[in-house]
Amino acid sequence: NNIPIWWKYGFAISIVFAVTYLYTYHVAYSKPLQQEELRIDMQAAAARHALYLENAANNIDENNVKLLGADDIAAGKALFIKPGACATCHGENGSGIVNGVAGIGPNLT
Structure with a gap:
């Protein structure tokens, strides 16, 4: 062929x-x-x-950062500790300790 x-x-x-x-x-x-x-x-x-x-390097300093009020901080905390969000790995206070054991996320404090 x-x-x-x-x-x-x-x-x-x-x-x-x-x-x-x-x-x-x-x-x-x-x-x-x-x-x-x-x-x-x-x-x-x-x-x-x-x-x-x-x-x-110097894009952010004390002159151009918007200071947040108590309402904004409370809203941020609510987002942080929401189930499945940041606190799952970093702990509720950002220390990296979740339920008394080191979490998989690093210490953010």
Whole structure:
């Protein structure tokens, strides 16, 4: 039985692709391999993160924070201790102690 012509062309194209890939990445080193590309991207991300932290370091201070009243604080406490919310892991007072045992959430106080 003869093989379909499209299969023969696909096979030939895959061989050409393999040779081109091998030459580009492993002989000429004109493009980085996966690990090198990851290292480059991680360095770029670290630089962007450092720049962000440098610019965002003083965004919040005592002059631009809105002080909350007693009603807002009570509403926040109600959200915190609601079943299935923050207090489940951090304890009702944020200490990380849930029912006398260390919870899975860290101490927030």
